[in-house]
Amino acid sequence: MNAEIIAVGSEMLTPFRQDTNSLYLTEKLNALGVAVVFKTIVGDKRTHLVNSVRQALGRVDIVVISGGLGPTEDDLTREAVAEALGRKLVRDADLIANMYARAAARRITITRNNEKQADTVEGAVILENTRGTAPGQWLDIVHGKYRKLLAMLPGPPPELKAMFEDQCLPLLKDALPERAIATRVLKAAMIGESQCDARIAPIYTQYPDVETTILAHLGDIQVNLSCRKPLLAQAKLRVDELTGRIEEELDDILYSSQGETLEQIVLYYLGMHGATLAVAESCTGGLIAERLTDIPGSSRSFLGGAVVYSNELKTKFAGVNPELIARHGAVSGEVAAAMAEGIRRQCDADYGLAVTGIAGPGGGSEEKPVGLVYFAVSGDDSTETLEKRFTGDRSRVRSLAAQQALDMVRRRLM
Amino acid sequence: MNAEIIAVGSEMLTPFRQDTNSLYLTEKLNALGVAVVFKTIVGDKRTHLVNSVRQALGRVDIVVISGGLGPTEDDLTREAVAEALGRKLVRDADLIANMYARAAARRITITRNNEKQADTVEGAVILENTRGTAPGQWLDIVHGKYRKLLAMLPGPPPELKAMFEDQCLPLLKDALPERAIATRVLKAAMIGESQCDARIAPIYTQYPDVETTILAHLGDIQVNLSCRKPLLAQAKLRVDELTGRIEEELDDILYSSQGETLEQIVLYYLGMHGATLAVAESCTGGLIAERLTDIPGSSRSFLGGAVVYSNELKTKFAGVNPELIARHGAVSGEVAAAMAEGIRRQCDADYGLAVTGIAGPGGGSEEKPVGLVYFAVSGDDSTETLEKRFTGDRSRVRSLAAQQALDMVRRRLM
Numbered sequence: 026m027n028a029e030i031i032a033v034g035s036e037m038l039t040p041f042r043q044d045t046n047s048l049y050l051t052e053k054l055n056a057l058g059v060a061v062v063f064k065t066i067v068g069d070k071r072t073h074l075v076n077s078v079r080q081a082l083g084r085v086d087i088v089v090i091s092g093g094l095g096p097t098e099d100d101l102t103r104e105a106v107a108e109a110l111g112r113k114l115v116r117d118a119d120l121i122a123n124m125y126a127r128a129a130a131r132r133i134t135i136t137r138n139n140e141k142q143a144d145t146v147e148g149a150v151i152l153e154n155t156r157g158t159a160p161g162q163w164l165d166i167v168h169g170k171y172r173k174l175l176a177m178l179p180g181p182p183p184e185l186k187a188m189f190e191d192q193c194l195p196l197l198k199d200a201l202p203e204r205a206i207a208t209r210v211l212k213a214a215m216i217g218e219s220q221c222d223a224r225i226a227p228i229y230t231q232y233p234d235v236e237t238t239i240l241a242h243l244g245d246i247q248v249n250l251s252c253r254k255p256l257l258a259q260a261k262l263r264v265d266e267l268t269g270r271i272e273e274e275l276d277d278i279l280y281s282s283q284g285e286t287l288e289q290i291v292l293y294y295l296g297m298h299g300a301t302l303a304v305a306e307s308c309t310g311g312l313i314a315e316r317l318t319d320i321p322g323s324s325r326s327f328l329g330g331a332v333v334y335s336n337e338l339k340t341k342f343a344g345v346n347p348e349l350i351a352r353h354g355a356v357s358g359e360v361a362a363a364m365a366e367g368i369r370r371q372c373d374a375d376y377g378l379a380v381t382g383i384a385g386p387g388g389g390s391e392e393k394p395v396g397l398v399y400f401a402v403s404g405d406d407s408t409e410t411l412e413k414r415f416t417g418d419r420s421r422v423r424s425l426a427a428q429q430a431l432d433m434v435r436r437r438l439m
Numbered sequence: 440m441n442a443e444i445i446a447v448g449s450e451m452l453t454p455f456r457q458d459t460n461s462l463y464l465t466e467k468l469n470a471l472g473v474a475v476v477f478k479t480i481v482g483d484k485r486t487h488l489v490n491s492v493r494q495a496l497g498r499v500d501i502v503v504i505s506g507g508l509g510p511t512e513d514d515l516t517r518e519a520v521a522e523a524l525g526r527k528l529v530r531d532a533d534l535i536a537n538m539y540a541r542a543a544a545r546r547i548t549i550t551r552n553n554e555k556q557a558d559t560v561e562g563a564v565i566l567e568n569t570r571g572t573a574p575g576q577w578l579d580i581v582h583g584k585y586r587k588l589l590a591m592l593p594g595p596p597p598e599l600k601a602m603f604e605d606q607c608l609p610l611l612k613d614a615l616p617e618r619a620i621a622t623r624v625l626k627a628a629m630i631g632e633s634q635c636d637a638r639i640a641p642i643y644t645q646y647p648d649v650e651t652t653i654l655a656h657l658g659d660i661q662v663n664l665s666c667r668k669p670l671l672a673q674a675k676l677r678v679d680e681l682t683g684r685i686e687e688e689l690d691d692i693l694y695s696s697q698g699e700t701l702e703q704i705v706l707y708y709l710g711m712h713g714a715t716l717a718v719a720e721s722c723t724g725g726l727i728a729e730r731l732t733d734i735p736g737s738s739r740s741f742l743g744g745a746v747v748y749s750n751e752l753k754t755k756f757a758g759v760n761p762e763l764i765a766r767h768g769a770v771s772g773e774v775a776a777a778m779a780e781g782i783r784r785q786c787d788a789d790y791g792l793a794v795t796g797i798a799g800p801g802g803g804s805e806e807k808p809v810g811l812v813y814f815a816v817s818g819d820d821s822t823e824t825l826e827k828r829f830t831g832d833r834s835r836v837r838s839l840a841a842q843q844a845l846d847m848v849r850r851r852l853m
Binding site for chain 1: 451452453454455457459462463465466469474475476477478479480481482484487490491494498631632633634636637640644650652653654655656661663718720722723724725726727728729731732733735736737738741742743744745746747748749751752755756785786787799800801828830831832833834835837
């Protein structure tokens with residue numbers, strides 16, 4: 026079985042916006058053994074949409090459409106699919122009632138144009154939208170002489186992902202011939218893609234039946250393993266064996282072999298030790314706190330901290346002696362260490378983490394260039410500091426610094 | 440005239456790689472007044488390629504193909520275009536001679552399979568590749584009853600860009616009627632897409648010559664206006680006129696008509712007033728500070744602040760009286776106000792911003808459900824508070840809360 030993904034939305038035909046849903050959808054479809062053979066991006070014009078849906082139905086088994094399900098005049102996916110299939114569009118009374126009930130519960134009024142979202146292609150199964158208002162639709166039909174599966178999903182990624190995961194995936198699995206695929210995601214921090222590949226290529230090339238892909242993004246390396254076999258046990262065996270050998274090779278830098286994020290791992294270790302953490306961030310400006318607090322339940326181990334952009338706040342919130350800043354500069358190992366110790370003391374935490382650096386584009390000098398960042402972790406017995414020089418723009422330096430800081434805490438906790 | 444971009448390459452149908460050439464090509468085509476109405480991504484399979492080229496020739500005036508021009512077996516763009524057009528493929532002797540001459544000059548030997556790159560579709564103009572070996576091709580033909588322009592460009596971005604810029608663009612300009620495009624991006628915060636559309640549809644529908652698209656994402660609305668006319672001044676006039684009328688209608692919620700982000704606007708107003716801001720974040724956990732500090736130069740107006748997840752830190756860093764928390768609960772308007780006042784005082788800032796709420800999934804109760812968030816802005820003369828109830832998961836509640844908080848500061852500064 027093969028698939029086409031159609032991304033609907035005129036904004037994705039501008040130079041400014043790209044479809045990203047298709048990357049997620051491709052990953053999920055591939056995991057089911059379905060190859061994506063076409064992707065189409067089309068604007069909010071009815072004739073173009075109808076044309077795209079017709080073409081897709083003529084050349085693949087599974088058509089997944091994202092976007093164009095909202096309430097506005099240019100949300101035309103429902104109409105286009107109905108026209109392409111030669112089916113009627115029926116306004117679903119239950120959906121309308123449901124929509125108004127939900128709005129009432131949230132004490133908001135919704136405008137009349139929202140009712141459009143209840144238009145359903147004849148024969149379609151409704152996919153509930155748990156994250157937004159526009160429902161999706163699922164069709165399992167005979168078109169021409171062939172069986173076709175067609176899903177209409179909302180454009181906003183959180184809505185699309187929840188709907189696909191919870192409702193589309195089970196329907197797809199039911200509809201597809203059984204196939205066993207075992208997958209595994211290994212993650213490592215702060216190593217280059219080619220460096221990582223040089224270390225593990227001699228291993229994974231011995232497993233030609235396991236597909237190995239390496240992805241690198243801002244200090245995070247993801248090694249994806251995937252193996253298809255008639256039986257799941259066979260596939261799992263191969264993936265697990267390769268995982269074991271890669272874990273051995275990358276022992277020092279691998280932080281997860283189950284796909285967890287670095288912040289999840291840090292919180293996991295903190296929980297295991299019954300320890301608490303507080304952070305003092307200068308150049309990362311809240312990025313570390315933001316990543317940690319994004320994880321549900323993080324409040325058990327993460328107390329909070331301070332974004333200490335100015336020197337005054339480094340003193341006020343992280344208890345850094347102004348003389349120390351005057352002597353070494355705000356961007357220095359000494360100040361990083363004092364920030365970590367200070368925030369630990371002020372918050373009464375078991376560990377204090379601090380970052381101070383120059384994210385750019387301004388603020389650099391010959392001695393202290395843009396990209397220079399100091400890190401410190403302070404615990405019961407000692408304070409470690411680390412110096413790094415990153416390249417790239419402000420956003421990249423900040424992201425790399427946050428990743429490095431979290432990895433430093435992880436190593437300390439291990 | 441309209442165009443379709445076809446990106447050729449199986450790697451762009453994996454979850455790991457995206458076509459980016461189309462963003463560059465779209466920008467260049469738009470500048471000529473050509474709208475890109477479809478984008479197709481197709482793998483290195485001959486039947487799929489032929490199908491894509493045929494579809495494109497059937498629905499647009501200009502087809503731009505990137506990739507599949509190399510010397511390997513799966514470089515099939517030349518063959519596919521010839522087959523789709525029903526034209527012969529001719530091996531160009533001059534090109535082959537040229538290829539060997541260039542290789543000799545660079546003292547490298549080239550393998551026989553490279554000769555494939557000299558295969559030319561009957562009637563095509565050769566586009567020289569100044570950055571690599573694979574030449575491109577240009578066709579200006581009558582297909583069916585219509586005139587069609589078709590360009591085949593190499594996949595590597597530096598080769599594609601040089602070839603398009605130097606050779607394709609002049610050919611396109613010659614072939615096209617003169618046209619110009621004016622665009623504008625308006626942004627509004629904390630309004631629903633349908634609510635926004637309901638307010639402005641009566642206006643923009645009066646401008647059928649201006650294409651209006653509405654994009655919504657986590658409390659942020661983007662209204663894109665685009666107009667094509669023979670003269671740029673005519674196009675600008677229409678877009679500016681519509682912009683003015685939308686600005687009037689959305690006066691209370693529009694924060695930008697030049698495409699800036701909300702955090703840029705907040706920093707802009709702060710700078711204008713010579714004022715400083717500090718934040719105390721509970722449920723947003725650093726998200727607000729992270730957004731503000733992502734902007735270069737933000738340190739001039741944004742002092743920093745505290746991520747006060749625990750009650751102890753609300754007292755320690757934001758100076759909230761523990762009795763107030765005991766009486767009203769940490770998630771209350773009273774505590775939000777005290778946090779805003781406290782962080783303002785502690786940081787010696789002109790404005791203090793505070794957020795406290797329940798992001799979920801745990802921590803909610805009947806009286807104080809998940810999604811309940813209190814905001815406060817404190818300034819010289821007064822402190823305002825605001826209560827909101829958001830729906831959705833943790834990540835959505837946090838993002839909406841950060842957006843709402845920034846919008847609240849913006850309104851205060853206006």
